[in-house]
Amino acid sequence: MSNVVIIGTQWGDEGKGKIVDWLSEKAHLVVRFQGGHNAGHTLVVDKKIFKLSLLPSGIVRKNTIVLIGNGVVIDPFHLKKEIDELKKQNIKISPKNLIISDSAFLILPIHQVIDQLRENKKNTEKIGTTGRGIGPSYEDKVGRRGIRICDVFDKDNLFLKLSELYGFHNIWLRAMGEKNINPKEISEKLWDLGQILKPYVQPSWLLIDKYKKNSSNILFEGAQGTFLDVDHGTYPFVTSSNTIASQAGIGAGLGPTDIDYTLGITKAYTTRVGSGPFPTEDKGDNGISLGKKGNEFGTVTGRQRRCGWFDSVLVKQAVSLSSINGIALTKLDVLDGFKEIKICTGYSLDGNIINYLPSSEKQQKNLIPIYETIKGWEGSIVGIKSINELPKSAIIYIRKIEELVGCPVILVSTSPERSDTIYIKDPFSSN
Ligand code: GDP
Ligand code: IMO
Ligand code: MG
Numbered sequence: 001m002s003n004v005v006i007i008g009t010q011w012g013d014e015g016k017g018k019i020v021d022w023l024s025e026k027a028h029l030v031v032r033f034q035g036g037h038n039a040g041h042t043l044v045v046d047k048k049i050f051k052l053s054l055l056p057s058g059i060v061r062k063n064t065i066v067l068i069g070n071g072v073v074i075d076p077f078h079l080k081k082e083i084d085e086l087k088k089q090n091i092k093i094s095p096k097n098l099i100i101s102d103s104a105f106l107i108l109p110i111h112q113v114i115d116q117l118r119e120n121k122k123n124t125e126k127i128g129t130t131g132r133g134i135g136p137s138y139e140d141k142v143g144r145r146g147i148r149i150c151d152v153f154d155k156d157n158l159f160l161k162l163s164e165l166y167g168f169h170n171i172w173l174r175a176m177g178e179k180n181i182n183p184k185e186i187s188e189k190l191w192d193l194g195q196i197l198k199p200y201v202q203p204s205w206l207l208i209d210k211y212k213k214n215s216s217n218i219l220f221e222g223a224q225g226t227f228l229d230v231d232h233g234t235y236p237f238v239t240s241s242n243t244i245a246s247q248a249g250i251g252a253g254l255g256p257t258d259i260d261y262t263l264g265i266t267k268a269y270t271t272r273v274g275s276g277p278f279p280t281e282d283k284g285d286n287g288i289s290l291g292k293k294g295n296e297f298g299t300v301t302g303r304q305r306r307c308g309w310f311d312s313v314l315v316k317q318a319v320s321l322s323s324i325n326g327i328a329l330t331k332l333d334v335l336d337g338f339k340e341i342k343i344c345t346g347y348s349l350d351g352n353i354i355n356y357l358p359s360s361e362k363q364q365k366n367l368i369p370i371y372e373t374i375k376g377w378e379g380s381i382v383g384i385k386s387i388n389e390l391p392k393s394a395i396i397y398i399r400k401i402e403e404l405v406g407c408p409v410i411l412v413s414t415s416p417e418r419s420d421t422i423y424i425k426d427p428f429s430s431n
Contacts, residue, residue: 001217002428003217003219003261004220004428006019008228009226010225011227012039012223012273019328021061022421029058029065029066029217031218032054032055032068032072032223035072035241036107037079037132042416045417054075055093066097067208068100069251072104073104073107075106076149099202101204106146106190107137109186112131112132117178129239134240138241145164145165153198159187162190166183204253208253208254234364237276238276266315266405268310271291277364278308279369281308288307310401311369314357326408327405330413332381333415343400343401343404344371349363349366375393375396377393382415383420385423387424410424
């Protein structure tokens with residue numbers, strides 16, 4: 001048995017969903033442990049496309065159980081919609097294969113109103129959030145006034161808790177010239193929806209404990225990426241949760257010694273959606289070309305993703321922050337046809353060379369990337385399933401990445417399709 005954590009090593013959208021789905025074949029349980037429906041994962045299985053935001057990517061596998069852990073913030077109305085949409089695609093979802101932690105916090109409509117109002121009224125640079133209420137919901141959790149799934153099943157108490165929460169936020173809404181929001185309607189809707197969701201709800205740590213004792217393989221699916229982490233990312237241009245590997249324990253209910261392997265998902269170049277520092281961003285022809293070839297449009301908001309060359313400084317930092325054991329390199333095929341490929345190996349800052357991302361927002365914005373250039377390859381690598389079939393330059397590129405970030409590449413993805421994956425080492429049998 002083995003427990004594997006999967007996390008993004010850049011700014012999200014590294015292709016985590018595809019890799020989680022691919023590895024799910026070996027997992028008995030797949031667990032989401034942070035974030036909410038700000039995440040967007042696209043899976044392609046035999047040309048059929050599945051889009052997931054809140055449900056763990058293992059859900060499309062017949063024999064895999066999935067769990068939404070306590071660290072996730074859940075918009076229950078969105079969850080219901082996502083379940084219904086997947087059922088229309090013939091995916092079977094029932095309390096037998098989907099479990100929701102009873103202590104996960106809710107995203108309420110008022111959180112979305114606040115998220116969007118704040119962004120619209122911001123005088124300084126906008127964060128560029130997904131507008132889905134992620135930040136305000138996590139704030140209420142830490143502020144000790146949040147509503148958890150288990151609160152929804154006690155009708156009177158639910159209304160009292162909602163009244164306190166809405167009372168708190170109505171002060172700010174009035175100050176911003178907005179109308180008060182009355183919690184009565186939402187209280188009733190939540191109660192009704194709660195009755196539908198109740199059979200899915202359990203204490204998540206207890207279920208994980210059972211799987212641990214049964215020597216099962218558990219796959220922990222991170223959302224977002226390392227540099228969107230609220231502590232370690234490009235603050236304040238981050239999401240409101242911890243996205244690094246240690247969060248798997250907190251957001252699901254297990255200790256660090258139960259994690260056997262951490263797999264970092266790394267795109268063969270870099271993208272970012274929303275505002276914030278991005279040292280290797282390329283607004284010229286190469287960036288446009290990466291965006292077009294990589295179809296870099298957000299799954300959740302449809303926004304165009306910003307693109308640039310691979311930044312080894314960032315990924316090396318991610319390897320350290322999450323003690324990453326191996327890397328799954330995705331979207332290597334997007335580099336097909338580039339005559340030259342650049343890799344950022346360090347930064348210049350105020351005349352000095354540095355090889356880490358500084359914490360100061362101002363310094364992050366002033367970094368000038370230092371590049372090494374390698375030769376590209378001719379022809380297409382789309383669909384290649386064996387490392388030996390890759391062109392020599394592609395292998396040189398992979399080896400260069402391994403050397404710079406100090407971690408082996410154990411999987412390579414060569415198209416969105418599940419089966420188009422080069423397998424080098426199995427993270428579940430690493431010991
Ligand atoms: P996630 O948020 O990390 O799960 O990533 P997304 O699903 O938001 O974005 C990754 C996109 O790239 C999706 O549209 C995938 O279908 C696609 N994708 C994943 N792996 C590959 C790959 O190796 N090659 C190409 N061309 N596309 C890929
Ligand atoms: P996946 O799981 C890429 C970004 C938003 C914004 C910032 C804060 O698909 O990789 P939020 O709504 O979380 O308060 O927005 O974080 N962001 C993502 N960017 N992929 C994601 O998830 C993201 N989830 C949030 O664009 O810049
Ligand atoms: Mg995504």
